[in-house]
Amino acid sequence: MIEAAYQNEGMNARFITCEVGPETLSHAINGAIAMGWKGFSCSLPNKQEVIQYLDDLDTSAQVIGAVNCVVIKEGKLTGYNTDGKGFIEALCDITSVKGKHITLLGAGGAARAIAVEAALAGAKHITLVNRNQERGEALVKLIEENTKAKASFVKWTKHVSIESETEILVNATSIGLNDAQAIPDIDMDSLHKEMIIADVIPNPPETKLLREAAKKGCTTLNGLNMLVNQGAQNIYNWFGKKVDREPMKASLKEIFEAK
Numbered sequence: 001m002i003e004a005a006y007q008n009e010g011m012n013a014r015f016i017t018c019e020v021g022p023e024t025l026s027h028a029i030n031g032a033i034a035m036g037w038k039g040f041s042c043s044l045p046n047k048q049e050v051i052q053y054l055d056d057l058d059t060s061a062q063v064i065g066a067v068n069c070v071v072i073k074e075g076k077l078t079g080y081n082t083d084g085k086g087f088i089e090a091l092c093d094i095t096s097v098k099g100k101h102i103t104l105l106g107a108g109g110a111a112r113a114i115a116v117e118a119a120l121a122g123a124k125h126i127t128l129v130n131r132n133q134e135r136g137e138a139l140v141k142l143i144e145e146n147t148k149a150k151a152s153f154v155k156w157t158k159h160v161s162i163e164s165e166t167e168i169l170v171n172a173t174s175i176g177l178n179d180a181q182a183i184p185d186i187d188m189d190s191l192h193k194e195m196i197i198a199d200v201i202p203n204p205p206e207t208k209l210l211r212e213a214a215k216k217g218c219t220t221l222n223g224l225n226m227l228v229n230q231g232a233q234n235i236y237n238w239f240g241k242k243v244d245r246e247p248m249k250a251s252l253k254e255i256f257e258a259k
């Protein structure tokens with residue numbers, strides 16, 4: 001996806017994927033500096049681990065406590081988190097988050113990034129629905145202590161009902177990844193057509209949750225643009241260049257269809 005953007009823009013750059021575990025992360029980072037890399041993307045399990053090696057953190061990366069993009073400039077390393085930003089950018093094509101009541105299913109890394117970015121972008125209230133109470137309540141505390149948004153926790157019980165004040169519902173769990181028939185266990189009758197229903201799952205993009213929500217007349221948003229946007233934002237962080245996202249989207253679709 002990143003190389004599709006580089007090729008389309010005629011950029012003299014490569015995106016190399018390397019498997020690096022936490023135990024060799026510091027060596028890999030020193031290598032990246034030594035080889036004059038612009039920076040690197042960072043995925044699980046290194047998103048938190050990498051922070052100890054950085055000189056500076058962007059505001060939201062600091063609040064989220066995780067980094068998915070590192071910029072190397074004059075030997076200095078700055079960490080960013082573009083996962084939540086990518087989601088908010090995709091959502092902004094449909095609606096503004098300002099003043100909105102957002103309900104998130106999940107309280108893991110994706111939910112954390114989206115909740116923090118949405119709160120920093122002016123969301124009024126964030127409800128977190130999660131099985132693991134400790135994780136859900138920790139995220140509520142994080143939002144209330146670091147942003148102006150209000151936050152509350154709902155324990156995920158069987159067929160959990162979505163609060164009627166919800167304006168945007170986001171599935172930020174891994175339910176639906178590589179499984180077109182999997183759907184979060186929520187009371188679908190609690191959804192109403194004024195709600196926007198979003199999913200972070202990029203593959204398959206049209207998850208069962210989105211298909212069922214669309215049948216109810218809800219506006220839906222899939223996870224494909226979130227993934228493309230975070231990639232495009234990473235390229236901007238490294239090169240200061242805004243790239244065309246269509247070739248990135250096309251290459252992702254090709255990769256997913258081949259799978």
Ligand code: NDP
Nearest residue numbers: 106107108109110111131132173174177200202223226227
């Ligand atoms: P984590 O492992 O950090 O969190 C997973 C979350 O899903 C947890 O809150 C977990 O609940 C919940 N969960 C998992 N299974 C169930 C279930 N059966 N019922 C209820 N809750 C469940 O993962 P991430 O947050 O990092 O990733 C989540 C998804 O987001 C992944 O599928 C990933 O592909 C996607 N993603 C998409 C991106 C994009 O750009 N489109 C970017 C980043 C992630 P509990 O805490 O109770 O265990």
